[in-house]
Amino acid sequence: MRVHIDQDKCCGAGSCVLSAPDVFDQREEDGIVVLLNAEPPAELREAVQEAAAICPAAAISVEQPERV
Amino acid sequence: MTTAERIEAGPGTGPGESLPPLDLPAARTAGCPFDPAPGVERALREEPVTRATLWDGSSCWLVTRHQDVREVLGDPRFSADATRPGFPFLSAGGRELIATKPTLLRMDDPEHARLRRMLTADFMVKKMEAMRPEVQRLTDELLDRMTEGRTSADLVAEFALPLPSLVICLLLGVPYEDHEFFQERSSILLSLRSTREEVRAAQDELLEYLVRLAESKRQRPDDAIISRLISRGELNSSEVATMGRLLLIAGHETTANMTALSTLALLRNPDQLARLRDDPSLIKGAVEELLRYLTIVHNGLPRIATKDVRVGGVTIRAGEGVVCTLNTANRDEDTFPGAGGLDVGRDARRHVAFGFGVHQCLGQPLARVELQIALETLLRRLPGLRLDIPFEDVPFRHDMGIYGVHALPVAW
Structure with missing residues (x-):
């Protein structure tokens, strides 16, 4: 799983930080999303997908690994 | 079809036009004060994108489904710019204010x-x-004062309203001793019954007050938000005052009403109240569920289309107004099975009670902290909490832009 963020789209609502605090944080100066871990472990999959789903600005996308 | 042609053709001629246009704001059913108005619930079930008529006789689209509401509010082709001709306003005061x-x-x-x-x-x-320790301290102090030597009180006046007012004053750098002044103006601005003149006067008084405050921060800066906005040097005192007004009102009216209405909803659902009291670890999820179930921004969010956009099978034309009803979206069975019931164990995180899109509530992390602490502490400290008047006599805020109760007499 690979996580992408778009800081230009981010509106700093912070819901990703509540869903997956090990993966997302907010920048001190303006509250915009920062990625703590672009390739989080599989056990965080649900939390990361939830963060992407509830992001109001569609600033988070999740790339799933190809099935082998 | 253009808007003019559509009006010419009358109702029942196109997609989204088989139901008669719904009058907004729609009235709730007496006896079901937690449920959306039957008119908007019917739209959700039967025609999720439908026509509506506003207070001033103008018409707009009503968007009711969870997925469609997210699409509209998340789509930059729908503008929030209230200066665009045809923008749908939900009240006369709202138009004046904006x-x-x-x-x-x-x-x-x-x-x-x-x-x-x-x-x-x-x-x-x-x-x-x-902020948790500070919010907890203020919560405990208010409850100490409310319960000292007494067994009943109005929960709105003594707890639900002062708590978020104290917190937002602290964050903004507004003296709390002025709370009666700004709470009165704020009530006028949010009342659906206020006239343009009343709104204009309340708005002027509030802005004048905040301009004076901003000016005083220029002389004696502090570490709170208004002072820091001034010291950035990008906004003049009037712009800072306008922003301060938004934060001051949004910061206390919303959480105050959610706190009181949540308490009442829990008292009316004693099984859910008992579950939450027995297992305080449920509090975070319970607050999300209460936000979903109660959706206090109950008249919806207005937008205007800047391009032709298809929503739920209906083409909304450029220049047409749209109202997204958050309360129906949060009662959409496709997203929340059993949506009509309060279930503090539900995963309700996808609710749109804070709106959606780039305008989604800026203060939601604060609202969550306040609601979690206020409700958990209230249930823990007052195990005998009960409503002190007949449920039928509770004064619900049907007349306000933010739903809730005007007062909540309780005993313990």
Whole structure:
């Protein structure tokens, strides 16, 4: 799983930080999303997908690994 | 079909037009004060994108489904700019308020983003979580005072309203002793019954007060938000006052009403109240569920289409107004099975009670901290809490832009 963020789209609502605090944080100066871990472990999959789903600005996308 | 042709053709001629246009704001059924108005619930079931008529006789689209509401609010082709001709206003006062001094709530990017980003750091999750000890202290002090030597009180006046007012005053740098002044003005601004003149006067008085405050911060800066907005040097005192007005009102009216209405909803659902009291670890999820179930921004969010856009099988034309009803979206069975019931164990995180899109509530991390602490503490400290008047006599805020109760007499 690979996580992408778009800081230009981010509106700093912070819901990703509540869903997956090990993966997302907010920048001190303006509250915009920062990625703590672009390739989080599989056990965080649900939390990361939830963060992407509830992001109001569609600033988070999740790339799933190809099935082998 | 153009809007003119559509009006010419009358009802029942196109997609989204088989139901008669619904009058907004729609009235709730007496005896079901937690449920959306039957008219909007019918639209959700039968014609999720439908025509509606506003208070001033103008018409707009009503968008009711969870997925469609998210699409509209998340789509930059739907503008929040209230100065665009045809923008749907939900009350006369609302039009007056927005048309004269628009806040970032009714602007589009990039101007909206520029202003919002001056504030996002102040309400970020880490900072609001760090407020927990202070919010807990204020909560305990208010409850100490409310319960000392007494067994009944109005929960709104003595707890639900002062708590978020104290907190937002602290964050903004507004003296709390002025709370009666700004709470009175704020009630006028949010009342659906206020006339244009009343709204204009209340708005002027509030802005004058905040301009004076901003000026005084120029002389004696502090570490709170208004002072820091001034010291950035990008906004004049009047612009800071407009932003301060938004934060002051949004910061206390919303959480105050959610706190009181949540308490009442729990008292009316004693099984859910008992579950939450027995297992306080449910509090975070329970607050999300209460936000979903109660959706106090009950008249919906207005937008205007800037391009032709298809929503739920209906083409909304450029220039047409849209109202997204958050309360029906949060009762959409496709997203929340059993949506009509309160279930504190539900995963309700996808609710749109804070809105959706780039305008989604900036203060939501603060609201969550306040609601979690207020409700958990209230249930823990007052195990015998009960309603002190017949349920039928509770004064619900049907007349206000933010739903809730005007007063909540309780005993313990």
